[in-house]
Amino acid sequence: RYTTPTKRPRWRWWVGTVIILALWVIGGTALSLVVLPWTGVDLEGFFVEADMFTSFPSWGFLLFALVSFIPLFIGVLLAYRLILGVRIRRLFAAGVPFRTWRVGWGALVWIAVMAGPAIIAVIADPSQFDSSSFRLEAFLPYAIVAILLLPIQTTAEELFFRGWLIQGLSQRYSNIWLLSIASGVIFALPHLANPEAAGALLPAMFGYATVGFALAWVTVRDRSLEIAIGAHAANNLFAALVVGYEGGALPAEAPLVSSGPVDWGVENLLSIILIPLFIVLSRLGHTKRPVS
Numbered sequence: 531r532y533t534t535p536t537k538r539p540r541w542r543w544w545v546g547t548v549i550i551l552a553l554w555v556i557g558g559t560a561l562s563l564v565v566l567p568w569t570g571v572d573l574e575g576f577f578v579e580a581d582m583f584t585s586f587p588s589w590g591f592l593l594f595a596l597v598s599f600i601p602l603f604i605g606v607l608l609a610y611r612l613i614l615g616v617r618i619r620r621l622f623a624a625g626v627p628f629r630t631w632r633v634g635w636g637a638l639v640w641i642a643v644m645a646g647p648a649i650i651a652v653i654a655d656p657s658q659f660d661s662s663s664f665r666l667e668a669f670l671p672y673a674i675v676a677i678l679l680l681p682i683q684t685t686a687e688e689l690f691f692r693g694w695l696i697q698g699l700s701q702r703y704s705n706i707w708l709l710s711i712a713s714g715v716i717f718a719l720p721h722l723a724n725p726e727a728a729g730a731l732l733p734a735m736f737g738y739a740t741v742g743f744a745l746a747w748v749t750v751r752d753r754s755l756e757i758a759i760g761a762h763a764a765n766n767l768f769a770a771l772v773v774g775y776e777g778g779a780l781p782a783e784a785p786l787v788s789s790g791p792v793d794w795g796v797e798n799l800l801s802i803i804l805i806p807l808f809i810v811l812s813r814l815g816h817t818k819r820p821v822s
Contacts, residue, residue, distance in 0.1 A: 532624045532753040533700035534616050543698040546609035550690060553605035558598030569594045588781035589671035592770075595779075596679035603686035606694050621693045623754040626817040636748070636760030636812055641768060643808045644761075647800055648773045652786060659773065659786040672783045676770040684762040691717045691742065692749045692758050700750075710746040717742030724779040726792045733794035740801040741765075748812050757812045 567573070569590030576585045586594065610621050622628045652659055696713055703709060718738035721727065727734035745758040766780070774784035777791060 531700055531704060532750050533697045534614060534620065534624075537701050538614050538616070540701075542613050543701070546613040546694070547698075549613070550602065550605040550609050550694065554598075554602040554690075557601030557605070561600060562594050562598045565593060565597050587671075588668060588783045589675050591781055592672060592675045593679070596675070596683050599679075599683040599686040602690060603682055606686070606689040610694065621689065621697070621755075623756070624697070626753050628754055628756060629815065630756075632752075632754075632756035632815050633760035635814060636757035637764035638760075639757075639808055639811045640761035640764045643804050643811065644765065644801075645768050645773075646804075648768075648788075652773065658789060660789055661786055663787065664783075664785050669783050669785070672781065673771055676767065680766045680770060681763045684766050685759050687717075688745070688749075688755050688758050688762055692746055693755055696746060696749060706747060706750045709750050710743045711739075713746035713749075714739040714742030714744075717746075726775070726778045730792075730794050733798060734792075737794055737798050737801060740798065740805055744805045744808055747809055751809075751813075752816055754817075761808075761812070 566576070570587045571590055571594070572585040574585075606621070607618055610616055611618050619628065691713055695716060696709055699709055699712060715735075718735050721738040722731055722734060724734075727738075745761060748757040748761075749755055769775075769778070770780050770784060772784055773786045773788065774780060774782045775788040775792060776782050
């Protein structure tokens, strides 16, 4: 099972969760404010304008937003090691080896399966995507920040939502459906604050939850975060650097930008169809035999 070698007292999980969330919210906010002067922001506009985020260049906003996940990343590792008293490697893989090639495999399968429809749409009907506003001088610093910090952001989320939470729930439950649904729903909740969810909370909730469900399923199945870490990083990097969309959580600096709001109906239908395929194809390299 994907959990600690022996049961840990429930109070340790609760205390650890509170500390992790406090570090994420308070520490993340503090770190974002520390880097604020180096984001290229118009400070007067940031503190005065109704929409403070329009005062950032795209790379600066990305930097401001993503550094807030560093305390989450560190907080989960510290809580796991110091509060639970378990070696950190067990968080990444429980009783099986952690292999970096499977991180890459998770990224490849996610792009091929889940980003496949976007790639096909670009080829079939490029008029749906705007490339006229692409500016290389704006994209390059944005891409550097994205490549450096997006994998930290996505791995931090995996450590918490698929690592810490699933291992905690697995102290009492072992059903993969229950664990995957619970992780997916909890994962969806903070994402409802994303701009693309505005006015469509229930469809957006379903969309985020299905992604969280898929990443949780492969984590419980493999007793490892390999596939989930790779898939999540690939998803966000693809949206930031290849095909983006206006009005999302990430600035639309990608070479191709989808016009119009997110069609949650289509997105959710595709998720229902493609997520089982992702789960099946990502099984390559699955280890059944536990190791000491």
